[in-house]
Amino acid sequence: MPELPEVETIVRRMRPEIVGTTISGVDLRWERTLATPNWVTFHKNILGQKVDAVNRRAKYIVIQLSADTLIIHLRMSGDILFRPVDAPVEKHDRLLLNLDDKKTLAFNDMRKFGRVWLTPTPNDVLGKLGPEPLDAAFTADDLFKRISAHKRQIKPLLLDQHVIAGLGNIYTDEALHLAGLHPLTKSDTIKRSQAEILWRSIRQVLNEGIQRNGTSIDWIYRGGQYQDYLHVYGRTDEPCFHCGTPIQKIVVGQRGTHFCPKCQKV
DNA sequence: AGAAATACCCGTACGC
DNA sequence: TGCGTACGGGTATTTC
Numbered sequence: 001m002p003e004l005p006e007v008e009t010i011v012r013r014m015r016p017e018i019v020g021t022t023i024s025g026v027d028l029r030w031e032r033t034l035a036t037p038n039w040v041t042f043h044k045n046i047l048g049q050k051v052d053a054v055n056r057r058a059k060y061i062v063i064q065l066s067a068d069t070l071i072i073h074l075r076m077s078g079d080i081l082f083r084p085v086d087a088p089v090e091k092h093d094r095l096l097l098n099l100d101d102k103k104t105l106a107f108n109d110m111r112k113f114g115r116v117w118l119t120p121t122p123n124d125v126l127g128k129l130g131p132e133p134l135d136a137a138f139t140a141d142d143l144f145k146r147i148s149a150h151k152r153q154i155k156p157l158l159l160d161q162h163v164i165a166g167l168g169n170i171y172t173d174e175a176l177h178l179a180g181l182h183p184l185t186k187s188d189t190i191k192r193s194q195a196e197i198l199w200r201s202i203r204q205v206l207n208e209g210i211q212r213n214g215t216s217i218d219w220i221y222r223g224g225q226y227q228d229y230l231h232v233y234g235r236t237d238e239p240c241f242h243c244g245t246p247i248q249k250i251v252v253g254q255r256g257t258h259f260c261p262k263c264q265k266v
Numbered sequence: 267a268g269a270a271a272t273a274c275c276c277g278t279a280c281g282c
Numbered sequence: 283t284g285c286g287t288a289c290g291g292g293t294a295t296t297t298c
Binding site for chain 2: 284285286287288289290291292293294295296297298
Binding site: 075076077159161168170 | 289290292293294
């Protein structure tokens with residue numbers, strides 16, 4: 001199982017040191033990395049632009065250039081590396097950007113899921129994303145309104161980035177366990193009080209993940225320790241820390257889903 | 267319209 | 283040992 005590119009692991013790959021450099025060369029190694037525009041336009045437009053800022057929105061890295069915005073989504077296995085300009089191309093390199101002829105920004109992505117956009121209107125890519133769960137402005141009431149507006153299973157609903165932005169499969173399972181909510185619970189049946197507990201749980205597991213430097217499940221990302229603190233994810237048949245009941249694994253919305261059948265009732 | 271299913275990927279683990 | 287296959291993740295797209 002690969003690493004989860006959650007907020008924390010995204011932040012550590014934002015490479016803020018590129019701010020102030022100018023893009024002087026481009027090498028696209030795998031065409032479909034480019035979500036938009038086409039290669040010719042991308043090449044023509046990005047050359048000569050200066051990097052003004054590096055930010056994050058949900059799981060997207062947002063690089064503000066002089067005229068356009070470069071947006072990168074790492075998906076599962078993507079990484080961003082800062083290398084000397086004469087460093088050799090590595091296996092799984094998808095896009096190389098030369099910065100001032102001294103350094104190269106390499107987008108490396110084994111599974112080819114990651115995508116890059118270059119656009120003058122970043123809102124086209126980011127505009128429909130839901131709120132940041134750790135934003136101080138995001139309240140329990142917001143969450144309650146958003147989940148009760150749908151009649152869906154709570155687990156796939158929480159994974160929907162238009163409803164709330166930033167939760168992946170691992171943290172969703174953990175948050176639902178902490179909140180005592182079964183992953184198949186219909187979202188419109190969740191009471192206001194339960195939504196508040198879920199709101200608190202989401203923020204707790206994300207904050208704990210950040211404190212532990214993210215989750216390293218396998219060989220792709222090795223910097224985190226939160227995998228040692230997971231309560232349900234990857235603990236199939238192991239005893240629930242709360243009640244001792246074996247953790248169950250089912251498939252919900254095509255995703256492996258771990259829960260305690262005693263602590264999380266429908 | 268909204269919800270659910272599918273497509274996109276490949277290194278690894280596992281069964282025979 | 284070697285080969286074939288299932289698996290996992292996030293989101294855009296397609297289907298229901």
